[in-house]
Amino acid sequence: MSHSRFNAIDTILNRTELDIDFQDQPIEKISSFFGCNVFNEQAMREYLSEDAYLGVKAAIQAGTKLSRETAEVVAKAMKKWAMDKGASHYAHWFQPLTGKTAEKHDSFFSLTPDGKIIDEFNGDNLTQQEPDGSSFPGGGLRSTFEARGYTAWDPSSPAFILEVGEGKTLCIPTIFVTYSGLALGYKLPLLKSQSYLEKAAIPVCQYFDKKVKRVSVTLGWEQEYFLVDEALYNARPDLVMTGRTILGKHASKGQQLDDHYFGSIPERVYAYMRDMETECHKLGIPVRTRHNEVGPGQYELAPMFEELNVAVDHNQLLMDVMDRVARRHRLRVLLHEKPFAGVNGSGKHNNWSMSTNTGKNLLSPGKTPGKNLQFLTFFVNTIKAVHEHSGLLRASVASASNDHRLGANEAPPAIVSVFIGEELTKVLNEIEKGKTTKEDVKKTLDLLSKVPNLELDNTDRNRTSPFAFTGNKFEIRMVGSTMNCASPMTVLNAMMGAQLMKFKTEVDKLKGKGKDTDTAILTVLKKYIKESKAIRFEGDNYTDEWAKEAAKRGLGNFPNTPEALDAYVSKESKKLFKDSGVFSDTELNAHHEVMLENYILKLDIESKALEELCLNYVLPSAIDYQTALAENVANLKTVGVTAKDCTYQMDMIKRIAANIKGLHAAGKSMTKERHKAHSAKTSRASAIHFCKKVKPLMEKIREFADDLELIVDDKDWSLVKYREMMFMR
Numbered sequence: 001m002s003h004s005r006f007n008a009i010d011t012i013l014n015r016t017e018l019d020i021d022f023q024d025q026p027i028e029k030i031s032s033f034f035g036c037n038v039f040n041e042q043a044m045r046e047y048l049s050e051d052a053y054l055g056v057k058a059a060i061q062a063g064t065k066l067s068r069e070t071a072e073v074v075a076k077a078m079k080k081w082a083m084d085k086g087a088s089h090y091a092h093w094f095q096p097l098t099g100k101t102a103e104k105h106d107s108f109f110s111l112t113p114d115g116k117i118i119d120e121f122n123g124d125n126l127t128q129q130e131p132d133g134s135s136f137p138g139g140g141l142r143s144t145f146e147a148r149g150y151t152a153w154d155p156s157s158p159a160f161i162l163e164v165g166e167g168k169t170l171c172i173p174t175i176f177v178t179y180s181g182l183a184l185g186y187k188l189p190l191l192k193s194q195s196y197l198e199k200a201a202i203p204v205c206q207y208f209d210k211k212v213k214r215v216s217v218t219l220g221w222e223q224e225y226f227l228v229d230e231a232l233y234n235a236r237p238d239l240v241m242t243g244r245t246i247l248g249k250h251a252s253k254g255q256q257l258d259d260h261y262f263g264s265i266p267e268r269v270y271a272y273m274r275d276m277e278t279e280c281h282k283l284g285i286p287v288r289t290r291h292n293e294v295g296p297g298q299y300e301l302a303p304m305f306e307e308l309n310v311a312v313d314h315n316q317l318l319m320d321v322m323d324r325v326a327r328r329h330r331l332r333v334l335l336h337e338k339p340f341a342g343v344n345g346s347g348k349h350n351n352w353s354m355s356t357n358t359g360k361n362l363l364s365p366g367k368t369p370g371k372n373l374q375f376l377t378f379f380v381n382t383i384k385a386v387h388e389h390s391g392l393l394r395a396s397v398a399s400a401s402n403d404h405r406l407g408a409n410e411a412p413p414a415i416v417s418v419f420i421g422e423e424l425t426k427v428l429n430e431i432e433k434g435k436t437t438k439e440d441v442k443k444t445l446d447l448l449s450k451v452p453n454l455e456l457d458n459t460d461r462n463r464t465s466p467f468a469f470t471g472n473k474f475e476i477r478m479v480g481s482t483m484n485c486a487s488p489m490t491v492l493n494a495m496m497g498a499q500l501m502k503f504k505t506e507v508d509k510l511k512g513k514g515k516d517t518d519t520a521i522l523t524v525l526k527k528y529i530k531e532s533k534a535i536r537f538e539g540d541n542y543t544d545e546w547a548k549e550a551a552k553r554g555l556g557n558f559p560n561t562p563e564a565l566d567a568y569v570s571k572e573s574k575k576l577f578k579d580s581g582v583f584s585d586t587e588l589n590a591h592h593e594v595m596l597e598n599y600i601l602k603l604d605i606e607s608k609a610l611e612e613l614c615l616n617y618v619l620p621s622a623i624d625y626q627t628a629l630a631e632n633v634a635n636l637k638t639v640g641v642t643a644k645d646c647t648y649q650m651d652m653i654k655r656i657a658a659n660i661k662g663l664h665a666a667g668k669s670m671t672k673e674r675h676k677a678h679s680a681k682t683s684r685a686s687a688i689h690f691c692k693k694v695k696p697l698m699e700k701i702r703e704f705a706d707d708l709e710l711i712v713d714d715k716d717w718s719l720v721k722y723r724e725m726m727f728m729r
Contacts, residue, residue, distance in 0.1 A: 030281050035283075038160045047077035056074060066155060079119065082108075088108060088109070093173050094175065094185055095486070097136065097185060130149070138590060153173075153174055160283050186312075189490045194217055196580040218354070218361075220304065220473070225300070229330065230327070232725050248340070250722060251296075268329070272329045276321060280318060288303055295340065295343035315348070353472060363379060364471075383532050384528040384531065390556060394416050395566075411478070412464060414559040415547065416535070416556070418467045419536075421469060465477065476488055562687035563688075565687075569589060610702075621717050621719075709721070
């Protein structure tokens with residue numbers, strides 16, 4: 001019997017060294033080529049006139065539209081820059097609701113009516129394009145026959161050149177909308193949420209500093225991932241089809257020794273990392289950190305903080321680059337949140353903060369005691385916002401793949417809570433107990449001045465917390481590794497903007513009654529601290545005790561995606577998104593529908609892939625081994641050995657038979673329940689049926705299949721095993 005598993009292993013063992021070799025290449029300083037493929041400030045200064053450059057910068061900073069004349073000048077300069085770099089095509093690069101990026105390439109090459117050959121790229125080409133939008137997820141925003149979808153240039157995110165093999169394409173970051181202007185992608189809601197938060201934050205900042213004219217959101221993401229050899233990857237149909245192993249016996253050695261975490265990076269992986277980082281740096285992605293993660297074959301990289309919109313674009317671009325570079329190294333990147341059972345899955349921690357045009361991080365206490373009340377204002381309002389909209393924040397990270405990870409003793413649970421550390425807990429407790437007199441204001445400010453500078457990490461991290469304060473930022477640890485960062489960031493921006501507007505209204509009301517600004521601020525903060533106290537938790541979020549305590553506090557617990565997504569279309573969420581202008585009711589309902597459809601399709605694909613694996617791999621291997629055992633017993637009888645003397649063989653034959661019977665029955669039930677799920681009247685009902693009926697049967701089938709893998713002769717087992725995928729380099 002020829003197995004793809006053994007062919008894959010032979011391929012690895014007999015593979016010659018790859019052509020990619022860094023040993024003989026001179027080491028270049030990153031600064032010498034960083035951003036060389038980006039139409040950044042340096043490129044704009046070189047290719048644009050001073051007036052055009054200043055016009056573009058002003059438009060970006062003020063968020064205003066570029067004039068038609070300026071767009072023409074920019075297009076001309078961008079084309080020359082790109083062609084000087086060797087680009088032959090351009091593409092509007094956008095982020096549809098698939099979670100992936102999309103691009104439609106057009107050549108600069110064109111013919112005039114009289115047959116002359118020219119290179120053409122004008123203001124119209126730069127600012128707007130019409131990709132066919134009919135086949136992208138729309139949640140009812142459009143019908144299939146309504147093909148028009150528009151992409152529109154986002155000047156706040158720089159254009160870049162994407163190198164694929166020998167080809168080079170100028171990519172222009174864009175929003176994606178329907179013919180009527182409704183959001184079909186992630187970028188437009190994100191930009192709207194940024195604008196809303198800035199509008200709300202500036203007046204609050206001006207309580208403390210009248211010079212504040214702009215507030216921007218910053219993001220630092222951390223990307224976790226697994227690497228497997230491409231030969232092993234291709235020999236696992238479930239990895240190819242779903243991105244995860246939907247069955248597989250745990251290896252006897254996993255992560256229990258903690259010897260992979262921060263360990264020596266394998267040479268082959270190190271070569272991949274260097275190559276990938278070089279490509280990132282050329283694209284202006286400031287990746288800085290790399291290390292082994294907890295799971296065998298798992299790694300992480302992280303960049304420096306950037307402005308939110310650019311950071312989101314860079315993470316989406318990174319995932320594409322990671323995959324392309326991995327293929328050069330005969331590897332495959334697994335970005336799924338749970339590619340292997342029994343070891344840690346992968347997340348994408350989102351570190352969120354706000355900063356002003358005066359250079360102030362609004363979530364850093366700083367070293368000037370008189371400014372600490374500003375920090376406390378934004379700090380408490382963030383906690384209050386999370387308390388008010390915790391269900392929506394949970395929904396923003398919900399997906400079929402992330403459900404495998406959240407709460408699995410490796411990642412934050414589905415219960416949203418906030419960790420702030422011992423020192424800041426003391427500060428909030430003191431304010432809660434204190435009086436809001438002028439004298440108390442001075443004491444509070446004095447107390448804040450004695451808090452250690454949080455940039456020096458005054459408290460330990462709580463790795464079990466879904467939303468943790470980590471010195472000068474909040475870290476959303478719930479985000480899944482495959483997700484577009486825009487989803488949770490849009491939600492967080494919107495709810496923070498709404499909270500700050502409410503805060504300012506309450507403070508101004510107290511000021512109108514004669515209270516001074518500091519007293520009014522602390523009076524409102526004291527109220528918020530009391531009202532949001534239930535969301536704060538400093539302990540182990542993994543314990544059953546916390547789940548019980550959270551229920552007593554009235555905190556939501558939504559471990560599965562279909563139920564978690566209800567928060568998107570709640571009365572409170574609809575009001576939030578409508579007031580902020582981030583989503584209309586029509587857009588919100590459509591995006592909710594897309595998320596449900598995505599969940600349904602993912603589980604549908606997984607259940608069908610599992611069915612195929614069992615029929616084509618698991619059962620044939622088990623039956624072959626069972627037949628061999630039966631033949632062995634029959635042969636032994638011919639030489640006088642009785643069945644009583646063949647207890648091992650007989651036990652194994654019966655065990656295999658029981659597993660085959662159980663697997664077959666569960667498989668038939670799974671197929672039946674899948675059909676029922678598809679016949680449900682609504683997408684939510686279908687998703688719930690997949691979650692409650694199909695998914696448990698998939699787990700049951702896995703139990704039978706994994707037990708068969710344990711007992712079937714290794715030479716008869718046709719699927720690549722965990723020990724091979726996670727440990728073979």
